[in-house]
Amino acid sequence: MTVRALLDNRLLPALAVALIVIALPWFFPSMYYYRIGALVFIFALAVVGLNLLMGFAGQVSLGHAGFLGIGAYAVAIGPTHLGMPSWLSLFAGAAVSGLVAFLVGRPILRLKGHYLAVATLGFGLLVAIVLTNEAQWTGGPDGMSVPRLVLFGWSVRGSDTWYWIAGGTCVVGFLLALNLMHSPTGRALQAVHDSEVAALVLGIDVAGKKLAIFTISAMYASVAGSYLALFNGHVTPDVAGFLRSIELVAMVVLGGMGSIVGSLVGAIVLVVLPQALTVFHEYEQALLGLIVMVFMIFLRRGIVPSLAALIARPRK
Amino acid sequence: MAELLQFVFSGLTVGAIYALVALGFTLIYKSSDIINFAQGEFVMLGGMITVFSALAGMPLVVAAVVSVIATTVIGLALHRCAVAPARGATPVALIMITIGASIFLRGVAQIVFDKRFHSLPPLFSGDPIKIGGAAILPQSLVVLACGAVIVLVLWLFIERTMLGKAVVATAANRLAARLIGVDTRSIVDFSFAVSAAIGAIAGILITPIALTSYDAGTLLALKGFAAAMLGGIGSAPGAVVGGLLIGMIEALSAGYVSSNYKDAVAFLIILGVLIFIPQGLFGRARVDRV
């Protein structure tokens, strides 16, 4: 089986991720590593959703952290101000994100290229501004605390618990994405990416498909945002900020646009990096900027597709 | 009435800065189809380098000149090292590169300088001038005057010099320009350099009024871009009008509606323009051939 066929296989990447989730804790010397792992899988979930939108369907969203923010604040506002249980707030957040994506997406997905990029950027920033300003709901610039998730009377706490929750959800998320890719809808989305006009004349409702994938990717980000907030116990408007949106896109690009496995790789690199920097925390932004530049200039395909191409190169 | 006038003055002042940023965007966009997100960083660098050069002991005027030159070099480097090597990338990839550059420059500024707000002494110190019941800072007048001068110089350059014509030709049709002997690579170099210089001057002008810090660039870039879009991307007069308009709408809504949502104005305008009049006020609608 060629490397490409292996990576394209519907179940294999999900299986690989499941294996990684299960095997990793063997190597964890302390609870701290469970925390990193949980964060990696939380972000990988958001990234795979964004990857479906950008790498697969060929759109762009530079404001995706806005949906991260909606999901994060949903599990803060729901229990605190509305008396809703956390798990219900999570679903509500995903529903709200989906609705917002649907409403905002209809007009702006008509745009292409840098117009679409800037429109999504504007959207993300608006969400961040609203979250910063509506202080009685959101706690303002300092944010608010997030009550712990309570499931069947049991308070969900601890990095190890969240590691398994995030890892498990990530595998499910990957599986759904892989299912989509190997289906009629997936083919239609790829067609839209390559040639909208050809897709149209073949009967594909291009606007509808773009909207659908935008909505789906928004919901992925929302769930990830909710997990992030529940895990951290606290949320600030930064979660929906410009830098966060660019981080998500950087993870997509790094790992490889359109590569499911790449989504995990991208998340690993950009979650572990700041942790590894510790003392040089100040260098985080400069490094992020540098990484984005270098990859967009020289390694636009991303890590996983480039590696796959390297391995697949015929030997002389 | 006095209150309205006050808002108009402050709106025009900050609008002049947006106009200069928008002009920088437009210049680069016209010659290369690239949206340069690092435009805001040029403004930030103009202010910050001046501040820290002065703190290091240089006379203010020298610091300002050093700052403009340094920022121009950085603008040139941005094109040569980051943008030019990626020729042929999709528009989105190119935006990502300039976004990466913007974040990089911000990150470096954070390390080299610091995270605090900084100010510069204004060109003319003194009390605000009273006009019609409203007060306008002398520095505001300086900003407006310099802004007008820069726009005028740019206009004269484009209309009256050979190099200016070459820029216009490159903007109109790259390939055709190259075929008649225009060195388009140098033209784009040049437009990056000039945009950086304009940005730096804007930064030096506005810092006495609005202060500056390592992350002042992002918001400026976005608002400048909103201005360019409002005016019609690719239209220099549009950039100026768009900048002044956004400055004023921002000031008026901050005054009469809500000062918290001041920054949202520009983004709402971006979305509105893109959805309803994508070609902006002065631009022309494009027809794509299939």
Added chain:
Amino acid sequence: MIVLQTDSLAISFGGVRAIDGVSLSIAAGQVFSIIGPNGSGKTTLFNMVSGLYTPNSGSIRLAGDVVTALAPDQLARRGLSRTFQNLQIFTRMTVLENVMVGRHRHERTGILADLLHWPTVPRQNKATREAALTALARVGLVDSAERAAGSLPYGALKRLEIARALASEPKVLLLDEPAAGCNPTETEDIDRLIRSLVQDGITVVLVEHDMRLVMNISDRVHVLQSGRTLTEGTPEQVRSNPAVIEAYLGVHGTQEAGRALD
């Protein structure tokens, strides 16, 4: 039976009247060719008929129904398909996947079923795959099925686009310069292919510059000049029409056309 009809179709772009009152009437099962000098508006006409442009005035009927302002995907669902002069191949997909996309309007799964990989999905995938392979076989590209679409030679790509359009089972197929850039062998393949399509009851509307192909294969030829109809008739009638000769064919073109008809 008239399967495609336009009535005084007109469109302007920024003051230029690209098409100025063109009326066509195309009968089922015909090969109908539209020819004319560059800039006469052939592709603009195609783009209007296939829903990519909305005409300023006039109407279009497909199988009797008015379809004037319909979008391309709506027209596709009514059995109209087309290929493109500047190929619009899905380069990121394989040859087979390209044609599978052509089956879209016959596929029956929804987005939820696709996400959850309901049993209907693998069944649909299989059915689509088989239909796509059949279409590929018709154009002689079955052996290239698993190749990346972008790696095919130009002539093969033209046939791939036709296979893809075929997969949607159109009643009317618009071919936009299928022989452009093809060598004589490839053009002959296109010729044979079009004949086999007609045998299957598909109405073929052709925009073409290759006069031999046009004269060889057409039942009727419609000549455009500067956005207006110059004349219409059988290949013989058109070829010998002095106005057509002067405007378009020229002496050499007429000789070519003659050779094709003799």
